[in-house]
Amino acid sequence: MEWFTQVLPVWLAAPDAEWARQILQRGVAALYLVAFVSTLNQFRPLLGERGLLPATELLAAGRQRGPTLFRRWCYNDSKLVAVAATGILVSALLVVGLPQTGPPWLPLALFLGLYGLYLSVVNLGQVFYGFGWEMLLLEAGFTVGLLGSNQVPPPAPVIILIAWLVFRLEFGAGMIKMRGGTEWRDLTALDYHHETQPMPNPWSRQAHLKPHWWHRCEVIGNHVAQLGVPFLLFLPQPVASIGAAVIILTQGWLVATGNFAWLNWATIVLAAGLLGDGVLHGLFPAVPADLGAAAATADPGTIPAYWTVIVVAGTAGLVVASVPALRNLFSPRQLMNASFNRWQLGNAYGAFGSVTKRRIEVIIEGTETTTEAGSESGAEGRPPDDDAAWLAYEFKGKPGDVRRRPRLVAPYHLRLDWMMWFLPLGGIRQRWFYALLARLLAADPAVLRLLDRDPFEGRRPRYLRVRTFRYRFATAAERRATGQYWMRSEGRIVIEPVDGR
Known part of the structure; x- marks a missing residue:
């Protein structure tokens, strides 16, 4: 004793x-x-x-x-x-x-x-x-x-x-x-x-x-x-x-x-x-x-x-x-960020076993246009084309507006922004992402508060579409010439306009 x-x-x-x-x-x-x-x-x-x-x-x-x-x-x-x-x-x-x-x-x-x-x-x-x-x-x-x-x-x-x-x-x-x-x-x-x-x-x-x-x-x-x-x-x-x-x-x-x-x-x-x-x-x-x-x-x-x-x-x-x-x-099949028990104690850690070599950004755009641009019929319900006023939703942390300087947010965790980065890696057609699009079409106030800017100021857009672009940092010369922090290219539509009616 x-x-x-x-x-x-x-x-x-x-x-x-x-x-x-x-x-x-x-x-x-x-x-x-x-x-x-x-x-x-x-x-x-x-x-x-x-x-x-x-x-x-x-x-x-x-x-x-x-x-x-x-x-x-x-x-x-x-x-x-x-x-x-x-x-x-x-x-x-x-x-x-x-x-x-x-x-x-x-x-x-x-x-x-x-x-x-x-x-x-x-x-x-x-x-x-x-x-x-x-x-x-x-x-x-x-x-x-x-x-x-x-x-x-x-x-x-x-x-x-x-x-x-x-x-x-x-x-x-x-x-x-x-x-x-x-x-x-x-x-x-x-x-x-x-x-x-x-x-x-x-x-x-x-x-x-x-x-x-x-x-x-x-x-x-x-x-x-x-x-x-x-x-x-x-x-x-x-x-x-x-x-x-x-x-x-x-x-x-x-x-x-x-x-x-x-x-x-x-x-x-x-x-x-x-x-x-x-x-x-x-x-x-x-x-x-x-x-x-x-x-x-x-x-x-x-x-x-x-x-x-x-x-x-x-x-x-x-x-x-x-x-x-x-x-x-010491396992040749080493797991990264893995827990071996339901209490999440004694875990395995690790990050970035591989590095992405191209930055692909998912951009969500909406428009209040109700007819195809240039249509003289006056008929509604036709998805607008690229000439319509498509406006992008801006997130708090992830790149979007090429003129916006990246922000310091850590140690705070912007969870939605992080998941947007994973979308091009894991496939765009994920349940949570379609739920996000539905809430944006409904102008859900709680979801909109997760964003930095709602281009429609609380109004419901008529259509949403999703595009992807390749983003890269502007060089010093490009920054001086354009005022941009990012240069983007290779834009393509990955989700065609969705009607919000």
Whole structure:
């Protein structure tokens, strides 16, 4: 018993990780806050009772991905609002650090609450919540809750779990690239990526216009950061901090050149949690070196026995859950962004195993014209031709208007915009897309709020059509001559005019 109450708590303590606890818990809570705000704003028009893919139909068919608070027939939009609002409130409390001043179980309980609420949402989210950063947020929230409150030292096994999570993120992404398209092996991937990524940001064009040698260096740097550096995370300080710093810098470059929701921000937060207190104080003298002194010098006998049991059990559970992900890392058929259990813990991660080389944009256009242009018959109901006043719907993040500079939206996640990028890759005839067209024809206010500009200002268009174009960034000379950020060509109609009557 003395070993359990005196020796084991000392062995579990990581006194050099108090700043890590603050960064990890508050940073992950901030990302949950963003995720729940995104859910509050977007879930109902996408997946609500009158959504493009109603969650009620999913539940009625029993096809939800896993556990959810919304049991069969129990979903309604009011309950969704309550879940999102609760998530926002709890996240905000953890960001400011109030629960961390209480007993060690309190932050854990609140993070488990966030995990359960968001898992309930994700499991109803279908394609709109099918991104790797959803499961990353779930696993990160579950893990950082085990760091406890300021009343106990940060547990060393949980810091190791964070290192293991970052390792899976980075090494998994590196391996999926090496097994993927040849562009990663011949060092040409970044010749295309900045231009063809799902949602470029204001600086993506400048990154794309860099010379070829620069892009080669980017790819080499990516391989080093993802295939070599992650192993440093398991070595003693300050080596672990050096590895974490390299990952933070490379992820910062991705933040500066793209919009990947909270994927890069989550990786930065998790890697920053691996910077030791001593290293942080050495780099930034204003950072107190003794933040964790009180917890570090606490009498081990004052650490509740139940907390030691929780830390050991939680660590063991996450280790066991991640065994399939370990196998997956070295499998020739490596899976990308895969969960091996219904709780989405111990997941496999990875992104961009291949890079799209041409950017195809789907443009939705409407018109109020009721007859074919040039017709003298006055008959209505004939689809108008290209001479009619076709006006494009503009999305908040995805390219459309060639004169509009790409926007910075991350870590916020524009779910509809992202799915529009996937359309040319997976086929235009998808259920949710036809539902979107129907709602636009009906001028549905909830769906229109997901867009940046409705060219008809709330009126119902008479016809809709869908065209695709090849988009590429304007060169410096083209930008000066035309004022455009994008050049587009090869326009073709993929869905003929649909009558909105």
